Amino acid sequence: MLENYSSNATTAKIRAKYAQLFTQEDYRELAALRTVPEAAEYISRSARFREAFAEVDPNTIHRGFLEELLYRENFKTYIRLCKFQGLDKQPFFGFLIRRSEIDCILSIINRINSSLDRTFLSDLPGYLIKYLTIPVMELSLSQTYEDLVAGLKGTRYGKVLKKIPVREDGRADYTECELRLRTAYYAELLEQADKEFTGSVSDELKTIILREIDCRNIINAYRMKSYFGYSPDEIKRRSLTYYGIGKKNMERLYEAADPEIMMDMVNHTIYGKNSPDTDNIEVEINSVKIRRLRHYLTGSTNAPVALYAFIILCDIEVSNLVHIIEGIRYGVEAAAIESQLITL
Amino acid sequence: MAIEKMALVNIIGRFEDLDETLIRCCDSGCFHIEPAFKNEANSTVKLLNEKNPFGVPLKEFASLATEMGIELKETKGTRFNGWTAEQFNELSENIDSEIEEKNGEKQKLATEVSELEGAVLQVDHLRGMNSDFSKIFACKHTACRIGRMPADNLAKLQYYDQTFFFVPFETTKDFCWGMYFCANGDKELVDSIFRSMFFERIHLPDYVSGNTDEAIAKLNDQIKNKKAEIEALDKEIAVLAEKHDQTILEAYTALKKRYDIFELRRKVGAVKEKFYIKGFVPKKQADKFSESFDDMEEVEVVLLPPDADAYCTPPTVLKNGWFTRPYSMLVEMYGLPKYNGFNPTAFVAITYTLLFGIMFGDLGQGFLLFLGGLILGRKSKQAGGIVARCGFSSMIFGTLYGSVFGFEELLDPVFENLGIDFLPLKAFEQSSFILLTAVGIGIFLIAVSMLLNIYIGFREKNYEKAVFGCNGIAGLIFYGSLVTFVVSKFILKIELASSAVFALLLVIPGICIFCRVPFAIAAKYKKWKLSEDEEDMTVGGFIVENFFEMFEFLLSYVSNTMSFLRVGGFVLSHAGMMLVVMTLLNMSATAAKPFTLVIGNLFVMAMEGMIVAIQIIRLEFYEIFSRFYESDGKEFEPMSVSFDTEVNI
Known part of the structure; x- marks a missing residue:
């Protein structure tokens, strides 16, 4: 009980930060700009990213670095919020670090599979290095999947990846690796939400996490169905096995005859209610997702819930900004850019 | 009025x-x-909708003035009367040709200075390097790049097995400044590695030579010399400015007027x-x-006649006497009445002045406010006028309360000598009287507002407003009966009429208010309809809608009346605050007493004066205006052109 009260300041701080997120009007103004330097200048003037851009000249900034700065600011915001009242001492709050570690490992697997030497080093966001619990720089030198697993020995990821069969060419199936790593990640997260918190905090956290998994599963299933023509069994095998809307309901979606029917069925679930009229599955599902997250962020007084929801909202915001910057870079019409944004 | x-x-x-x-x-x-x-x-x-031909020359003269350091100000002169835009253009070109050369030179020097200053900033980050730049760049087999990269990426460098080395000089919060060396043969590969880590290369100008300190010293010398040259040019331009000063100012003034007048052509x-x-x-x-x-x-x-054109609504100018004129500011703040509407300024003037006096009654403080108003009137006639009138009213009520700068007994002997025994009114001794009187004032003002609404309604032939509405005759009878019943029964404890009579006086107007729309339609169009706009209004819908409206009306009668309690509340609050000042005065040392008295009075005047002023505005706008006033008038804006140094074309 007292712990909940002690993190009230973090909740207040998160809400104050939440007010700094870009609004639909901001996105509209940004998408209407014509050049990347103009967009960089606009972003650098915002309260949210002003500090991150303090030493940067928007006129000469590299687009890749601009995007990295946005992601870095998100990560630093997360670190600052966790350290503000010492929340980082609780294992649950390491969720973003663990997620980043999984992304790094998957990048290295991808690099090994595609035989590209050292490209991971260039892609590795420098700001992550000191926060990760795995020796990511050493791992980047791995030449085979076995090297990587050996490097991860003793970590939570080593155990998961060890079980994946290695093919004759020394490589492992990327999709399988991703599925196992993410399954282990969500399993740990749900367990932490259950054990470290009680009552409404635990319930709200588990609901948010399960809904996040649902969204991921629906989007992936739709893609597998429409672009690769996978059967329901294949989709089921490649999806995460946690369900917010229930196993049966999710499997019913997988079993839909075609993507259109599946989307029609989705529209009758909580992920289709009042969703925007768009052909983009990601925009549709995520728009509903962020509405729920906003609801949790503004309604919940629990810091873990507010922080988890806020970090996802920040991620969506940065992905919107990256969309806009790319759109501007390739001369896409402002209206077309806006239609790809998740803003509901 | x-x-x-x-x-x-x-x-x-x-x-x-x-x-x-x-x-x-x-x-x-x-x-x-x-x-x-x-x-x-x-x-x-x-x-x-023609293009304004005076826009270009106006801009030209404004930029000429800026370039020559001439401060734009309105200057009288007739020599440019009747000039065309072409003539103004020619004149600006003539003046411009004289300063163009010097200005170009100055611009070039300024750009050079800015580049040099940029180079100093860059080189300053390389202070850790003590070798000669020219020698480093002259290496045949080694490529060298100077620049900065995100500090986060430094850790990655040791994991590359290409042959290069990076020498860091300075690390800021986000960046590390330094240079990397590699073999000429690996240049492209190493460059691409560093580019992928967002290394921003700095291209040092050719003139930078020697080691860092020497280079910075040389650069600073060059900056100094060029600034001296700019100064010399400024002096030459100043001489030219003196020569053309008057012409430019006169031409700008004339042009601005012509430009603004041409803009009026759009109407x-x-x-x-x-x-x-x-x-x-x-x-x-x-x-x-x-x-x-x-x-x-x-x-x-x-x-x-003003109504001769159906497409034009005449603007409203309030006509007020000397006493009420300053209060038009408050009416305009709320919104102007429509042309041929009712000007409420006189009503506001009287009620505002009286309420202020009642709520802020103090002879001494009122006198200071009066003086303050007279002084403020020199800067803002309206604000000064209101303050002076309120100050005077405060003096009158202060006399009735016997309060002078918080000394509540100072005027007692005066009233005693005059034989007036019911004065002065002591706030704390007669608090019930003061609060009841405040409510009484509220009832009176609400009733007057209703009477005004009835008058305006009949003038506009709006029978819903004048007769059946909650502020019409029905509303007045309802409110009057209710007040009379409560006062006679519970306060005076007398039987004016039987309860049945009162019930009748409440029920009949109540029905009128409830059915005000159909009754008004019946009176005006001689036909029975539940709603003027909605054709398909059902009886059920009508009852539900009017039930809630009726409830709101009843609530507003009570809340608006009670709202006037604040008038009495502030009488007590003023007395209370001054009591605090007096207590502090008694506690202070003799030398500090005048100081406490002055500061205490000023504090009460500033704080309470402002609060009272705002509270009365609230009473005027919410409790009074809402009963009769509609602010849908248009402001009278006489055509004019004004001098302005900003050119927004």
């Missing part, structure tokens, strides 16, 4: 006389222009070869306005 009568003015003339006509309209100071037409279908009249209509201007002038100035065009034979001014 009414609204100024207007006359609709139509001006028709030849295009040659348009500018002169517009100038005279501006000079009259009483002409409110309207767009020549509002109905698009009226194809015979077209609005003039002027064109009918074949003639222009057509439409607007309003106050009726008492109409003849004088018309006479000012007598010498322009081809220009015809036609005066018409």
